[in-house]
Amino acid sequence: MTREERLLAAVIDAVDTLVDDFDLIDFLHTLCDRCTELLDVTAVGVMLADPGGRLQLIAASDEHTRLLELFALQHEEGPCVRCHADGTARLNIPLDSPVTAAEYPLFAAQARAAGFAVTHALPMRLREQVVGALNLFDAREQDIDAADARVAQALADVATIAILQHRTLAHANQERAQLRAALSSRIVIEQAKGILAERWDTGVDEAFAALRRYARAHRTGLSALAQRLIDGELDSDALRRA
Structure with missing residues (x-):
């Protein structure tokens, strides 16, 4: 399957969320898999804000990433937390950089211990509404280029639409019930x-x-x-x- 076909498959996954029996958790885990394939990164995590506005880990591509994301949430530190707070992407963050260590000391050390060298965080946003963050991790010291950054943001945007659609359906179903x-x-x-x-x-x-x-x-x-x-x-x- 070509890269374009895999990207189209990711979009089709999101279109399938328009049905009532859509499984949000399964969709977000599939999104993690699509991102690792399309963007050639080591691991992916998805955080969503709960009704109180606090980030919660919803999906991760592997156990190391899940634990790292939980660590970031516990200490309220890391690019993903900042990305959700201001809705701005943070790309190509070297985890062994003194600047990164100064800005995210606990997170950077934990991420390096998990075997990651670079991280990226993209907002899951529709206009002014930020529902979470998509987090990418790479064990190799390589940056994500502009084209891949656009693909990553497109996947985050597609996932955001799916999540908001799911919430709308859930609310409508609750009202009908x-x-x-x-x-x-x-x-x-x-x-x-x-x-x-x-x-x-x-x-x-x-x-x-x-x-x-x-x-x-x-x-x-x-x-x-x-x-x-x-x-x-x-x-x-x-x-x-x-």
């Missing part, structure tokens, strides 16, 4: 109102008021109370007395 639950609850409550109205020979408004009073007095959900009544677990006389 909440709506379905609300509709189901309403049906159960209507049934319970009908049962009470028939048994008590009263109006449904009075029956509903009794349900609400009992639910509040016993600090229970209205739909759960209605279901208990329908299932015969709650005596309607107890409701009436309350």
Whole structure:
């Protein structure tokens, strides 16, 4: 497979995320594999920000990289952390440089111990929204050229779109689930109102008021109370007395 074909495959992977049953973790691990192939680097890691804005390690191409990324997060130090903070790429960072050692002392030492010589960090960003960082590591002392940097940023951008699409779908699914639950609850409550109205020979408004009073007095959900009544677990006389 040519380099162009592998790049196209990476884009197709992202397009496949538009389906509902998309597996985000599997996609990001595949992204790590694509990056190592396309960019000829030793290892890749992906960090994403949680709802509180703190970076979390989501995927890594190998165990050494996973541990290194966790170390960076623990000490809040490294190009990846800075990249996420300001949305600016950091490329061709030699880990044995005195400048790097001064800027990221703990991270640089840990990365060298893991066998890496150079690192790069690219923002996962859509316009002003930065969702994480894509981190590249190389055991060889070689820089990434401008063409490869563009490919790396393109892969990070594609992954960002996939992640945001996944969050949109997840949010929509949550809203749909909440709506379905609300509709189901309403049906159960209507049934319970009908049962009470028939048994008590009263109006449904009075029956509903009794349900609400009992639910509040016993600090229970209205739909759960209605279901208990329908299932015969709650005596309607107890409701009436309350």
